[in-house]
Amino acid sequence: MDELLADFIAETREMLEASAGEIVAWEADPTDSARLDAIFRFVHTVKGNCGFFDFPRLERLSHAAEDVLSECRAGKREPDRALVNAVLAVIDRIGELTDMIEAGTPLDQGDDEALLTALVAEAGADRPVPSAGSAPLSSGAGEDTAAAPTPATPAQRSIRLPVSLLDEVMKGVSDMVLARNDLARRLRESEARQDVEAPFDRLSGILSDVRDGITRMRMQRLEHLFGSFPRLVRDLSAGLGKQVLVDFEGGDVELDREMIETIRDPLTHIIRNAIDHGIEGPGERLGSGKRDTGVIRFIARQSGNRISLVISDDGRGIDAERLGRKAVTAGIHTQAQVDAMSEERKLHLIFTPGLSTADSISSVSGRGVGMDVVRANLEKVGGSIEVSSKPGKGTSFHLRLPLTLSIIAALTVGCGGQRYAISRNFVEEIILGSGTGVEFAQVGERQLVTYRNRRVPCIALCDVLGEGNDGETSWDTRRLVLIRMATDEVFALGVDEVFDHEEVVVKPLAPAVMDTGLYAGTTLLDDGKPMLLLDMPNIAASLSLTRQDAGAKDLFADNDPEAEAETVPAMLFTALDGHRKAVRLDLLRRIETVDRDSVDIAGGRAHVVIEGALIPLAGHEAGDLPDDRCRILRLSDGESEIAYAVAEVLDAIEIAGPIVPDAQDPAIEGITLIEGRPVTLIDGHAIFAAHPAPAQRARELVCRLPGDSDWARTILTPLVVAAGYRVASEDGQQADLAILMDDDPEPEAGASASLIRLTADPERSTADTIYRYDREGLFAALRCARAGGRG
């Protein structure tokens, strides 16, 4: 027999048993609306499941009963004895049909007409209700389920056990394991070891098997549950002419079997609602710019002893206003109350009993029982459900479920002499604080660690636990556990030691301990000592390490085009102090290699001469310049230039990651990660602000020297170059300045912008003619000419 079918039968029977009491109570007092609601939910659930399994007879019966009960709930009909009897007869018939399905008997088109007629009969009509036994069925209505006919095809028998019994057995096995461990320790120290070693090992082996078996009894991967959804979605969406895909994440999360059973129904209801009300038809979807196929997405995560399950669709979302209006129409709230509600509160109305969002009732859903049942079922097991919705974008339901007893894979770490467990779900990597490629940086009060292209916040477990020794935390000696949260944030948790990977049974903690917000549960070490399981999501949240809107982003990641980060092009280089730094590529004009001799460092000012241009030098403060040749980055702000001395030019890069500003050092724009290593991005503004030299576009200034003389070449040329001019090489070249000896002929008009005349005879120096060894006079003239040349 199909496993799903077996589940259906078991579930229906369970509900029948559970509702037997309700039915009797309702019969005694037909006006009891709480009973009415419970019975209504039962037939509604049966109806839904039947649609899935294709049992038309069952569906027709349950649908008819649901109709009648719905009228009663709406107050359109008074439940009287005849009606109660008719409903009871239908419920009995459902039980019989369930037996037949289990027995594998094909369901013929039996005669249910009498039952159906009785249902719709007018109130007070004194019609005899046909007993269920009058229908041609093999088994009686009141028969005990155990006496049901044996299935024709013997399938794997399954039984249902009370979970408390399983808990007890599990606890017994855990005790046995601890006793075994204790015995093993004593054996190691004892003389009798050799005699008993073989049987002891055998006992250990058996015990492990039993333990595994018990564990499997309780745990089930979520994918078992997910497995039935694609078919359900397919059938439902096909019936409505919609196209819907299902997407699962976290199917390997293991969950207590009982919990899986508990959430099966709620999830089915949510899927129905999503397909019926949420996801639009292909035409409408294309019209609003979506793909014609809708998506229902399931994301499951385990966090400590809770499972978080998000079901989201990309449909039209919930109309909160309409929910509000309906609440008013149904008399649940007054208009004033609804008006005062926040959007969120209005959305929450979806969980109110008797409120349906659909204007039309279809066979799939839309009677307003769905979500109140869902919430009731989840809250019964200590879970919770929340809804969020964006009009036109979709709806998501966030379920949180407890794990009363669960086994999780954990990493055990040491801190302050104690061991703590961290759920392995969160552990991405373990790195040594002293390892290569691990760099620490302190930004404000936050510690950062850089490792493999990532800079992440770093927190010390002992600080979190308040076990710190108040001294400086020495990060180098620690081990870092990289923690990745469900929302994809990563941070490093510094611990004293990392011990082992273990499978641990998590047990709940006393309320006073839970209130610390640090622990998700406790577990026992092999030596029988309790160990605390850290509640990483809570710890991360308390340190503000998680984004508040992370859940939303997770859900609508596909629709979020802003995720593309902008990159910053930059030039990577090694500064003279050996550190890797970068400068924005926009600032960089050229890379030069200059002789050491071209660099002049005197006092607070440093300059370098490049191609005859005198450029303020920066970057030399970091370290000593090389003796022979220097690599220079020529930076420009568009007007003036600054030469930045570096040890080595590395590469042009794209900075994709965030640039973290450093408030301490104004000379840098920030720190970022390149190839896993931190790189300081130098601040162009600060550099240019620190060198407010006049814009020196001297390289465009060309100076023509007087004639071809040794004096001009050897004495004058360096002087002119040092002043930031380039010496004209060819005769015909356009020059900004011409230097002539006093006996040279007047140059052609327009050959140069300005003119300096020199004389070899100090006696002949005038206001216009400078003695050729009058250094100051010459410099003044050069400066003056440059000012004119630039103007």
Added chain:
Amino acid sequence: MSELLLICRIAGRRAAIPALRVRSVIELEAITPVPRAPDHILGLAALRSQALTVIDTSRALGFAPMADVTGTRAAVVAHGDHVYALALEDTNDVEEALSDPQPLPGGFGEEWHHVAKGMVETARGPALVICVERLIEGRRAEAA
């Protein structure tokens, strides 16, 4: 009248815990501390495969914390879904109450008032009957 009481010593005083509430009396061994927990919670101890929350009964009343509790006795009691070990300075026998718990004119003192059910007479003298729930809650409930 004939209620059985576990006679013990809390903060130097003779106290009594209703014996029906006590599952067993254990000797405390290694205790796993719980950083940042309320200070009347000493930590966790194991009883077979069960983790017990160990309560410092003296601190829970607002007196000074107990000295090293290793080796001291503790009464194992259940409260809610959880099991606690109440560390006691001394445990004597189980005795029969010779009277119903009585209030005392003038009260039992500020610290005791919150947890006291009343004074009972036993064969070996009076003892203060302690309300286990209040003891577990510690002074947290008072502060709230």
